[in-house]
Amino acid sequence: MRLFFSLIITLLSSFSFAHAELKIQEVVSTHGVRAWLVEDHTTPVIAMNFSFEIGAAQDPEDKKGLAALASQMLTEGAGKFSSHDFAQKLQEIASFISFDVTLSHFQGSLKTTQVNAKEAFQLLKITLTEPLFSSHEFTKVVNAHATSLANSEKKPSTIALFQLRKQIFGTTHPYARLTEGSLETIKKITPNDLKNFMKNLSRNTLKIGVCGNITAQELKQILDEILSSLPKESSLPQIPPVQFPQQEKVTTIKLAQPQSIGFFAQQAIPFKDPNNLKLAIANEALGHGSVSRLMNEVREKRGYAYHVGTNINQEPLISLLIGSVGSQNTRIMKSLSLIKEEWKRIRDHGLTKEEFEDAKSHILGAYTLNFMSSPQIAELLLLYQEFEAPITYMQNREQLLNAITLTQVNQFAKDFFTPEKLQIVIVGNPEEGEIHAQ
Amino acid sequence: MLKRVCLHFYMLIIVLAYWNVEAAVYNPHTFTLKNGLQVVVIENHRAPVVTQMVWYKVGTIDDPHGKSGLAHYLEHLMFKGSLASPAGRMLTEVNRVGGEQNAATSPDFTVYYQVVPKNKLELIMSLEAGRMAQLEIEEQYAKPELDVILEERHMRVDNSPTGVFFETVLANFFKHHPARLPAIGWEHEIKTFTTQDAQKFYNTWYTPNNAILLIAGDVTVEEVKALAKKYYEVIPAKAKPRPLNIQEPKMKPLRQRLEMSSPLIQEPYFLRLFNAPNFKEGSRKDFYALQVLSELLDKPVTGRIYRELVENQRIATFIQISYQGYTRSPGYLLILAQPAQGHTIEEVETALNKEIEKIIQHGLNVSEVEKSKTRLLAHLDYTRDHVLSGSNEIGKALVVGETIEEFESWPDRIKAVTQEQVNATFKLIFDSKSNFTAILWPQK
Numbered sequence: 001m002r003l004f005f006s007l008i009i010t011l012l013s014s015f016s017f018a019h020a021e022l023k024i025q026e027v028v029s030t031h032g033v034r035a036w037l038v039e040d041h042t043t044p045v046i047a048m049n050f051s052f053e054i055g056a057a058q059d060p061e062d063k064k065g066l067a068a069l070a071s072q073m074l075t076e077g078a079g080k081f082s083s084h085d086f087a088q089k090l091q092e093i094a095s096f097i098s099f100d101v102t103l104s105h106f107q108g109s110l111k112t113t114q115v116n117a118k119e120a121f122q123l124l125k126i127t128l129t130e131p132l133f134s135s136h137e138f139t140k141v142v143n144a145h146a147t148s149l150a151n152s153e154k155k156p157s158t159i160a161l162f163q164l165r166k167q168i169f170g171t172t173h174p175y176a177r178l179t180e181g182s183l184e185t186i187k188k189i190t191p192n193d194l195k196n197f198m199k200n201l202s203r204n205t206l207k208i209g210v211c212g213n214i215t216a217q218e219l220k221q222i223l224d225e226i227l228s229s230l231p232k233e234s235s236l237p238q239i240p241p242v243q244f245p246q247q248e249k250v251t252t253i254k255l256a257q258p259q260s261i262g263f264f265a266q267q268a269i270p271f272k273d274p275n276n277l278k279l280a281i282a283n284e285a286l287g288h289g290s291v292s293r294l295m296n297e298v299r300e301k302r303g304y305a306y307h308v309g310t311n312i313n314q315e316p317l318i319s320l321l322i323g324s325v326g327s328q329n330t331r332i333m334k335s336l337s338l339i340k341e342e343w344k345r346i347r348d349h350g351l352t353k354e355e356f357e358d359a360k361s362h363i364l365g366a367y368t369l370n371f372m373s374s375p376q377i378a379e380l381l382l383l384y385q386e387f388e389a390p391i392t393y394m395q396n397r398e399q400l401l402n403a404i405t406l407t408q409v410n411q412f413a414k415d416f417f418t419p420e421k422l423q424i425v426i427v428g429n430p431e432e433g434e435i436h437a438q
Numbered sequence: 439m440l441k442r443v444c445l446h447f448y449m450l451i452i453v454l455a456y457w458n459v460e461a462a463v464y465n466p467h468t469f470t471l472k473n474g475l476q477v478v479v480i481e482n483h484r485a486p487v488v489t490q491m492v493w494y495k496v497g498t499i500d501d502p503h504g505k506s507g508l509a510h511y512l513e514h515l516m517f518k519g520s521l522a523s524p525a526g527r528m529l530t531e532v533n534r535v536g537g538e539q540n541a542a543t544s545p546d547f548t549v550y551y552q553v554v555p556k557n558k559l560e561l562i563m564s565l566e567a568g569r570m571a572q573l574e575i576e577e578q579y580a581k582p583e584l585d586v587i588l589e590e591r592h593m594r595v596d597n598s599p600t601g602v603f604f605e606t607v608l609a610n611f612f613k614h615h616p617a618r619l620p621a622i623g624w625e626h627e628i629k630t631f632t633t634q635d636a637q638k639f640y641n642t643w644y645t646p647n648n649a650i651l652l653i654a655g656d657v658t659v660e661e662v663k664a665l666a667k668k669y670y671e672v673i674p675a676k677a678k679p680r681p682l683n684i685q686e687p688k689m690k691p692l693r694q695r696l697e698m699s700s701p702l703i704q705e706p707y708f709l710r711l712f713n714a715p716n717f718k719e720g721s722r723k724d725f726y727a728l729q730v731l732s733e734l735l736d737k738p739v740t741g742r743i744y745r746e747l748v749e750n751q752r753i754a755t756f757i758q759i760s761y762q763g764y765t766r767s768p769g770y771l772l773i774l775a776q777p778a779q780g781h782t783i784e785e786v787e788t789a790l791n792k793e794i795e796k797i798i799q800h801g802l803n804v805s806e807v808e809k810s811k812t813r814l815l816a817h818l819d820y821t822r823d824h825v826l827s828g829s830n831e832i833g834k835a836l837v838v839g840e841t842i843e844e845f846e847s848w849p850d851r852i853k854a855v856t857q858e859q860v861n862a863t864f865k866l867i868f869d870s871k872s873n874f875t876a877i878l879w880p881q882k
């Protein structure tokens with residue numbers, strides 16, 4: 001579930017190269033796979049993040065959860081290593097390999113140190129090319145997955161987010177799924193399905209970010225070694241397009257809790273849209289972070305919530321501006337009314353000059369905070385590639401941001417914000433009432 | 439899992455949740471200002487980023503009787519005030535420069551931190567020093583914040599499947615020590631907080647001689663020294679506050695059992711707590727042996743107890759063993775597990791007891807102990823790779839009374855742990871006649 005939000009993390013901030021000399025090199029493997037590398041020989045650590053363009057949305061309808069189970073099984077034994085030996089070997093060389101799944105991507109990460117790099121990359125290679133998928137370990141993993149899924153399905157936040165997705169995408173659309181699958185569908189998955197799934201992890205959709213104590217030449221050799229056995233291409237089912245609902249809709253799911261939680265969303269624009277940074281600025285003022293109109297109106301002035309905020313979630317098929325709030329049952333409708341009001345106000349009146357300057361300044365300064373460790377940098381390098389940003393994007397970002405004017409942002413806000421189409425889900429025991437915007 | 443720390447804005451889980459094994463050698467520099475404020479500087483020039491943390495030696499266990507959660511309420515109020523006051527400016531100004539900030543209240547301490555681009559260090563030092571020097575709590579800001587805290591309580595405790603469970607467990611595990619109180623406070627007591635309560639608490643506990651200032655990142659000791667003198671040294675010290683230092687009574691051996699149910703879970707949880715010395719109690723050797731021990735028992739796949747219950751017998755889907763020892767409060771060790779589908783709590787308990795008995799009888803072998811030590815030490819590379827992780831580890835240790843020298847000698851102390859010590863400590867904890875078992879059942 002958290003994966004639905006996983007792309008939100010860092011995109012709304014920018015970076016000044018004048019302060020941090022982060023030099024990105026492009027390393028191209030013999031097979032034509034491109035990796036972005038930030039070389040840093042002041043740390044012993046090497047971090048690599050990579051992803052293939054296949055995710056939970058491509059799972060077969062009756063086997064939802066397939067990609068998620070594959071991601072968990074890859075570290076349960078490979079090549080000559082049993083599950084136990086594999087874990088022991090990784091621990092001996094103090095290295096970490098893990099996999100994760102979003103709706104649109106199958107992601108992997110490796111963290112090692114220079115002295116152990118050779119062995120660590122070798123282990124990574126066999127997880128991708130010779131996974132054991134033993135039925136003995138499979139039973140264990142499926143059972144644990146089922147337990148975690150069963151618990152997660154009862155959480156108020158999971159219930160709310162799942163409902164919101166169904167409301168937006170329609171109950172049968174692949175984007176309405178939980179990445180983990182369902183208790184019913186994971187039981188239909190077999191180790192053989194996992195073997196077939198691996199054919200989808202092909203070189204043509206692979207993207208890689210690396211940071212740490214490794215040279216471009218060393219990285220190229222490693223990539224050549226790891227990637228030679230991966231399929232060149234794969235064919236994946238097309239996901240049907242999504243039509244965001246054109247009418248406001250509010251759904252309430254009753255749950256006996258003192259606090260109701262509300263989720264709300266409208267359609268946003270893709271990362272590649274030229275207006276993306278204008279959206280970042282407008283969102284900063286509206287609901288992102290600890291200082292925003294929503295925080296001010298709902299929390300600071302009235303004490304109606306501890307948490308209220310919005311984030312931008314950009315998936316390949318659709319982008320959303322999505323937010324949440326938690327308020328006691330007698331106040332949730334008031335909180336949601338305030339939120340809708342702010343949605344209208346930012347559309348009709350735009351940002352003030354001060355809000356605009358603060359938002360821009362925040363976005364510029366916050367970027368530096370993304371570069372505090374090798375894994376963090378590798379992750380960011382991957383993220384920009386997933387969004388198909390040019391390698392020069394990070395250098396140009398400050399300039400792009402500075403070129404944006406208040407008038408442009410306010411013009412954008414006028415067209416962008418659609419309070420009349422908000423999709424809202426409430427989970428809790430809210431008092432009767434309606435969501436009114438003045 | 440057992441998170442007793444209330445974070446101010448988001449669920450930023452990077453800090454303080456519980457002790458972990460990533461203490462390291464960071465070569466910190468330290469000096470003390472004339473007003474008694476200890477300053478610690480950790481230089482790390484990997485990225486143009488700097489963090490400031492102020493750790494106050496006051497937490498939930500110092501809340502006045504009948505006002506549980508007051509330390510946490512004050513933590514919120516440290517961000518409230520007119521736009522002319524440092525407290526009122528902190529949020530907006532740090533946000534404007536792209537900084538990240540938060541605060542947390544734990545049983546033992548309250549910490550405030552900001553992370554900013556390095557050229558903004560002076561700004562955050564002037565603001566933080568400002569609210570250390572003076573905080574005028576005003577009714578108009580303080581009152582709505584009570585509602586915010588109640589909503590925070592609903593979110594963290596009432597709406598969380600395990601929130602009520604852990605809160606209840608701690609309230610019953612500790613008999614007398616205020617570590618039994620929830621950091622966020624009991625709802626009926628939160629509702630009685632007044633502006634004067636918070637002001638009095640601030641006046642008593644927030645003084646430079648009861649705090650530690652920690653600056654880490656792309657900065658030099660000289661720069662910090664100059665700024666610390668300019669902004670912090672001018673703050674007058676108040677009378678050094680005296681914590682009550684309440685002790686748990688020595689109880690007769692007692693095996694307790696608590697059962698609860700929740701509509702928010704599908705599968706049950708098994709939790710067991712044992713008393714364990716914190717770093718100030720008993721032999722220091724136990725403290726380090728316990729770190730090696732908890733690493734070698736629950737390490738996924740290879741850890742002794744994990745392997746038996748999760749891998750071999752497949753009775754549990756996971757098992758976590760964690761030791762809370764960097765505390766002013768009494769230390770403890772907890773085991774948390776969830777039965778695999780088709781298996782019962784009873785099976786988990788029986789298998790766990792059997793494995794513990796086996797270790798008491800035959801001990802842990804030397805190779806297990808050595809591998810565990812090697813793993814602990816290997817993680818230093820990763821903690822040093824992060825610009826800020828050192829500051830958090832060192833702050834947590836110093837605020838409960840650890841010295842920098844001992845903190846920095848951590849690798850040597852881990853290396854010195856022997857198989858005999860680990861086995862003796864295991865017996866000390868697990869062979870005791872006292873333990874506390876709690877089960878959370880799904881409410882059908």
